Each structure stands twice: as structure tokens, then as C-alpha cells.
Amino acid sequence: MRWKVAILTASDRGSRGEREDTSAQVIRELIEEEMNGEIIEYRVVPDEKDEIMAALIEMTDYFRADLILTTGGTGLAVRDVTPEATLSVIDRHAPGFAEAMRMYSLQKTPRAMLSRAVSGIRGKTLILNLPGSPKGVSENLSAVIDQLPHALAILTGREGDHGDEA
Numbered sequence: 264m265r266w267k268v269a270i271l272t273a274s275d276r277g278s279r280g281e282r283e284d285t286s287a288q289v290i291r292e293l294i295e296e297e298m299n300g301e302i303i304e305y306r307v308v309p310d311e312k313d314e315i316m317a318a319l320i321e322m323t324d325y326f327r328a329d330l331i332l333t334t335g336g337t338g339l340a341v342r343d344v345t346p347e348a349t350l351s352v353i354d355r356h357a358p359g360f361a362e363a364m365r366m367y368s369l370q371k372t373p374r375a376m377l378s379r380a381v382s383g384i385r386g387k388t389l390i391l392n393l394p395g396s397p398k399g400v401s402e403n404l405s406a407v408i409d410q411l412p413h414a415l416a417i418l419t420g421r422e423g424d425h426g427d428e429a
């Protein structure tokens with residue numbers, strides 16, 4: 264069985280249809296090509312905590328995603344609230360993913376320290392925040408993608424198609 268992955272874009276501009284969501288496309292490509300994952304749900308919401316929380320809860324409790332990747336809203340701007348929405352819906356912290364992504368990203372750009380991204384678990388769903396830009400998405404997801412099949416196998420108690428890989 265392939266890993267079920269949901270993508271949530273938090274972007275005021277994107278939610279108004281003012282920008283093509285190339286960041287979500289980067290996620291889709293990496294997940295399908297590097298992890299043989301299946302995108303089961305995709306949503307774009309404005310940078311509003313309630314809307315981000317509602318989407319994360321639906322993707323977990325109704326769509327039963329194994330993994331949710333958010334993009335956008337992790338920076339220092341007043342409207343950047345994706346980490347707060349994520350922390351409000353998780354029941355366990357899993358900080359190692361965000362730590363690894365920031366550590367790897369700092370080697371690419373010192374601006375990586377501006378990301379407040381968090382990672383955690385709601386039920387049997389792993390939720391990872393990624394930055395908004397396509398470059399940030401690619402560099403952050405690349406830092407952890409090799410470990411995701413093993414992490415999801417332990418979290419869900421299932422093996423994916425490539426679950427026997429390290």
C-alpha cells in the first residue's frame with residue numbers, strides 16, 4: 264500500500280487565486296517520485312489559524328492521511344501562523360524533523376533561521392511544516408524524505424511499498 268499524503272498550502276495570495284501554487288507542485292513531484300506516495304488531498308487556505316487547523320483535522324481524522332505536508336506561513340510576518348495551528352492540533356511533538364530540516368537548510372542559506380516550522384503527530388498522522396517558496400520546499404523536504412518511509416511504518420504499524428528500505 265502506498266503512503267497517503269495530503270498537501271496544505273497556507274497562502275493569502277494563493278487562496279485568492281493570485282499565484283500558481285508551484286510549491287505544492289514541488290511537493291507532489293518529490294512525494295510521487297522519491298517516496299512512491301499518493302497525494303490523497305490538496306487544499307489551499309488563507310493564513311488564518313482556524314482555517315489551517317480545520318484543514319489539518321479533516322486531513323487527519325476524515326481522510327486518514329499518513330503524512331501532511333504544509334507549505335507557507337512559517338516565517339516571522341504577523342500573518343504567519345502555520346506553526347501555531349499545527350501545535351494546536353497535534354497530540355505529540357516530533358521535533359527531529361523540523362530540526363533536521365533547519366540544520367540542512369542553514370547550509371543553503373542563513374535565512375533558514377527565519378523559519379518557525381514545527382513537526383508533530385496527530386493520531387497516526389505525521390505533520391511537517393515547510394516554508395512557502397518552492398526552493399525552500401525542495402531543500403527542506405529533501406532533508407528528511409529518505410527517513411519518511413521508516414518513520415511512517417513505525418507510526419502507522421504498516422509497511423508501505425518501500426517500507427523495508429532504511
Ligand SMILES: Nc1ncnc2c1ncn2[C@@H]1O[C@H](COP(=O)(O)OP(=O)(O)OP(=O)(O)O)[C@@H](O)[C@H]1O
Binds near residue numbers: 284
Ligand atoms: N504556494 C506558493 N507557490 C509558489 N511560490 C510561493 C508560494 N508561497 C510563497 N511563494 C514564494 O515565496 C516567497 C516568500 O513567501 P511568503 O510566505 O512571504 O509569500 P507572500 O506572497 O508574501 O505571502 P502569501 O503567500 O501568504 O500571500 C513569495 O514571495 C513567493 O515568491
Ligand SMILES: Nc1nc2c(c(=O)[nH]1)N[C@H]1C(S)=C(S)[C@@H](COP(=O)(O)O)O[C@H]1N2
Binds near residue numbers: 335368394400
Ligand atoms: N532550505 C531553505 N529554507 C528556507 C528558505 C530557503 O530558501 N531554503 N527560505 C527561508 C525564508 S526567506 C523564510 S522567510 C522562512 C519562512 O518562509 P515562509 O514564511 O514562506 O513559510 O523559510 C526559510 N527557510
